[in-house]
Amino acid sequence: MFMRAWKPWLYLLPALVIYLIVIFVPTLNTLYLSFFKWNGVAPDKTFVGLHNYTNLFLHDTVFGTALKNNLLWVAGSLLFVIGFGLLLALLLNAKLKGRIVFRGVFYFPYVLSGVIVATMWAWMYNPTQGFVNKVLESVGLESWAQAWLADPRTALGAVFIAALWHGIGQPMVLFLAGLQTIPADPYEAAIIDGAKRYQTFWHITLPLLRETFIIVFATTFIAAMKVYDIIYAMTAGGPAESTQVLSSWMYYQTFKFANIGSGSAISMILVLVSMVIIIPYVIFTTRRSHV
Template identity: 40%
Template sequence: MFFFVLPGFIIYSVFFAGPTVAALFLSFTDWNGIAPTFNYVGFSNYTNMLTDDPIFVQSLGNNLKFTLGVLIFQTVLSLFFAMLLVKNTKANIFYRAVYFFPTIVASVSVAFVWTFMYDPNIGVINNILSAVGLESLAKSWLGDRNIAIYSLAFVQFWAHTGQMLIIFVAGLHAIPKELYEAAEIEGASKWQTFKSITWPLLAPSATIVVAYTTIQSFKAFDLVIAMTGGGPSYATEILSTFLYHEAFINFRFGYASAAAVIFMIIIAIVTVLQFRLLKSNDVKF
């Protein structure tokens, strides 16, 4: 039995447990990633980050805005489209494939396409707005620090809504049709049917969608780096790009490790809270 679990244990230890312990250890040092020696600094990395680092605080705030925007719109839209395309007709299967397609495209490719579309001079979006007489709505979508993070959030949920749609479709197919027939006989409205049958029985699927979307949004590194690099003026800097800049640009691996530990704790807390909120799976009339 031991030899059956050994490969999985080795992979888990090398690629997860080991790096996690190493990051925790390095978070108490001032290692720069190059020097063979380092000094122990205790909790100073953590205290400086939480009390005297406005960029970290801004990154955390940006990440929360980004995650919340993606979570709300991606979950609502994917559920809406899933309910529209739940029947296995040829047209619905085709549309599911169309919506799913951006998911299999590399994030960097998606970033390049949307960077062009957001371009304030030759971008498709501003050109369309100008063509229909809405020039006043044309903006520098990635250059305006007040809206840049929301522009990135739109690209994120555009690219991954189709992925969540498939999960919801699978959840909808697992709901017994007899429940809907019973609700129809009882004279339940569509809203009552959704509230009492569809949503409660979709709880497992919704839990997966919400948890995965949250983790995915917190880790949206490649999209942000490719489109804005964290700018302008750190307006789109999120925790994952903050880690990158601190470790590989500023060579503060100890400091970046402390940020990684905080990052991991935040994701763990948010995920646990989401599972607790969505674990109810009772059908109530």
């Protein structure tokens, strides 16, 4: 009887040990370091309490920019990455000729690394020989051509478009998988009752995709919060720190400026913001799905 009660925990033990070693313990250590002033080399650390946190919010203007950019990036990802991913899934779920090929074409960018995507799009945004400016010139919009990644007003948006092209494949595949599990019976009954296409989408497709939306929202939100590689590779946080996000500014504070305390504080803020949004969302949506 005793072994039967503990048997499930024995199966979970290896994963739990890995989780504690790889995630939980390093997180606690990062939280501990965030209360100290330390350059990562000196044998002694200076305890400063909450000074690293208050300094970020009250005196570090770049942190404010990074936090704002992160929130904008999250909003854009939830709106456009999920929106276009769902649209492509709906289109490619229909009985179109060559839809298997198109699925591969739209999913292909997602398998590329962020650095490769950044290199490709940096060349496309090249102010003199880049594809974007050449297209604008060819259609008579020469006045719109500019150095997209060198202008603080356009740099973040330009990088986001590259990230959108890169990341749209994952939600598309997840939505496709969800759509293919929906039976045809509800649609046939709705058509018989005279329902229009937008009504079947709103009252049948979206409710039956609730479980898929939970996964897509969570993965898209987390990816948007920890975005780093494509921004660092395309702009390195510039120009004039206009494309800094929390992950990139954490890297600069920790490894460029040897300010381990501030870098650790930024990472804990990143974790806290993610937990505050993701955990209530998952609890709320899973409860609704079981009602």
